[in-house]
Amino acid sequence: MSQLQLAHRRRDREEVRTLPRRRSGRALLDRTVPYLFLAPFLVSFIVFFAAPSIVSIVLSFYRYRGYGTASYIGFHNYVALFQSPEFWQSARVTLFYWLVPLVPLLGGGFLLAVLVRSKLAKLPSVFKPLLFVPQVMAPVAAAMVWRVILSDNGVLNSLLGLHVDWLNDPSAGKWAVVLLLLWGGIGWYFVIFLAGLTNVPDELLEAAHLDGANAMQRIRHVTLPMMRPIILFAVVIDTISSFQLFTEPNLLVGAAGAASATGAPPTAAPVMNQVVDNIDAGQFGLSAAAGWLLFLAVGIFSILQFRLLRERGK
Amino acid sequence: MARSQSNGGRWVGTKGVLNLFLIGTAVLAVYPFLVMAFGGFKTPGELTTNPSGIPAHPTTSNLVDLFTGSTGSLMWRGLLNSVVVTSLYTAITVILCAMAGYAFVAYKFKGKNVIFALLVTSMLVPFEVNIPSLYLMFSKIGWLDTYQVQIWPGTASVLGMFMARQFMAGLPGEVFEAARIDGAGHWRVFQRIALPMAVPALGAVAVITFVAKWSDYLWPLIMVSSPQHEPIMVLLPELSTNQNGFIVEYQVLLAGALVITVPILLVFLRFQDKFMTGTTAP
Numbered sequence: 198m199s200q201l202q203l204a205h206r207r208r209d210r211e212e213v214r215t216l217p218r219r220r221s222g223r224a225l226l227d228r229t230v231p232y233l234f235l236a237p238f239l240v241s242f243i244v245f246f247a248a249p250s251i252v253s254i255v256l257s258f259y260r261y262r263g264y265g266t267a268s269y270i271g272f273h274n275y276v277a278l279f280q281s282p283e284f285w286q287s288a289r290v291t292l293f294y295w296l297v298p299l300v301p302l303l304g305g306g307f308l309l310a311v312l313v314r315s316k317l318a319k320l321p322s323v324f325k326p327l328l329f330v331p332q333v334m335a336p337v338a339a340a341m342v343w344r345v346i347l348s349d350n351g352v353l354n355s356l357l358g359l360h361v362d363w364l365n366d367p368s369a370g371k372w373a374v375v376l377l378l379l380w381g382g383i384g385w386y387f388v389i390f391l392a393g394l395t396n397v398p399d400e401l402l403e404a405a406h407l408d409g410a411n412a413m414q415r416i417r418h419v420t421l422p423m424m425r426p427i428i429l430f431a432v433v434i435d436t437i438s439s440f441q442l443f444t445e446p447n448l449l450v451g452a453a454g455a456a457s458a459t460g461a462p463p464t465a466a467p468v469m470n471q472v473v474d475n476i477d478a479g480q481f482g483l484s485a486a487a488g489w490l491l492f493l494a495v496g497i498f499s500i501l502q503f504r505l506l507r508e509r510g511k
Numbered sequence: 512m513a514r515s516q517s518n519g520g521r522w523v524g525t526k527g528v529l530n531l532f533l534i535g536t537a538v539l540a541v542y543p544f545l546v547m548a549f550g551g552f553k554t555p556g557e558l559t560t561n562p563s564g565i566p567a568h569p570t571t572s573n574l575v576d577l578f579t580g581s582t583g584s585l586m587w588r589g590l591l592n593s594v595v596v597t598s599l600y601t602a603i604t605v606i607l608c609a610m611a612g613y614a615f616v617a618y619k620f621k622g623k624n625v626i627f628a629l630l631v632t633s634m635l636v637p638f639e640v641n642i643p644s645l646y647l648m649f650s651k652i653g654w655l656d657t658y659q660v661q662i663w664p665g666t667a668s669v670l671g672m673f674m675a676r677q678f679m680a681g682l683p684g685e686v687f688e689a690a691r692i693d694g695a696g697h698w699r700v701f702q703r704i705a706l707p708m709a710v711p712a713l714g715a716v717a718v719i720t721f722v723a724k725w726s727d728y729l730w731p732l733i734m735v736s737s738p739q740h741e742p743i744m745v746l747l748p749e750l751s752t753n754q755n756g757f758i759v760e761y762q763v764l765l766a767g768a769l770v771i772t773v774p775i776l777l778v779f780l781r782f783q784d785k786f787m788t789g790t791t792a793p
Binding site (some may be wrong): 352 | 532636640643747
């Protein structure tokens, strides 16, 4: 404080001496300062995100192998992807990874949140971190552990007496990934919904209870409507993260991290593999086009979800 | 209370079932951690005969082999790379986000709302669409397979900036104003007053940034190619694929998985609330 006061007094004296020039210099500085605080962030943002986004859009209309000349080919990259069976297969696989775990993830997370929040649960503060903890394991480590759990003579088969070759059977691989996604994801939705439930006023639930609504009715007519924004948020986040899926299928199923960057067999490979494989093959235009198709799909589905969940609210 | 006495038996029954269900779910959530911890101390071959239980003859030789055997130098290098990259990246991200968030809270300036709206809108574009153009850019300027390529891109985290801004907007704004009128320089007000007050939010940004970077696989997989610069997340799975001349057994990989999980687990146990609010904040 004394330092501040000293500075204050010193400034006063200086200002008396050179008032006119100082003022304008200071005013100029004052106007520049906010931009100086923003500058490092903006430079990093422009160089590593905004500019590459624009380049990437342009790139998706060119054939470019990383050297030599780039030739403009219009929508050819997009057409080529739409005509490629591998692309459609990966799109179907990605839809599978999105839609199959969707209901168990959100429903399970919601159910757990309601239970832990209810007066029935003992020690809710213990359950919260325990149910969330799978989020903590890095996807790389989780994939390794689940390879042990799902291998031929692994944990799941030996505990349940099954003989499913989860990791190598082409029809089982996708389900193996779903199991991993369910285990890793449910705690996140649980915590999201638990936070949402604290926004549902107790008095409202109490009033419904006094009006004779049972537990199920209270959830349907009080809790769910009040939670709609959070549910919408959870659905959109789930869509975005499902479409960006890469690590889990490639390290869990098939050869897992073999010679190429993408280890998953075609039957379990997500759309992101189209982006990565085309970089490996030096097809930068195709890779960019696949990335933008991914973005378009996420955008369309997000808008649809907004429409759907909003209109039902009215 | 009255309720639980009136229809006593059924009530206690439901309560028991629900708590059992919760306990069961918690066990399922934690069990893979045990599979990893047990597996890392199993003897060769035991994973096929006893994949699910406690090791019959616990041994530390997996861990010791991994870090002192022929794979030792790779493992240490990978861990060192991960620690260097993750800490520098986290520090830079937190500083950039704090400064930018502060600019939006403490000042009025031309273009403020437009810049902010553009930044928030950009969150809709997944960074994956930029991978091909960034790969080309980095190949032209010689950044492929370096530390820089792992440290700088992504440091302009809009989510982190947003969290910093939201928190600082809740602070009494007159504090900044008063300090400035008292003659403290702009940087001084930021460093001595704003930063210390924003520690809770910046801590959450730091925790989620650290964990996300430590766990990242896709970015280094594409941009980095030599063990000299690769983080442990890329090096470890390669140990089983003969890529660097090794095919290690699975109990050894599990020991490695344990090693890369423990640091985040410690961060989680220490900063539970920051961790959970940070990773789930809209």
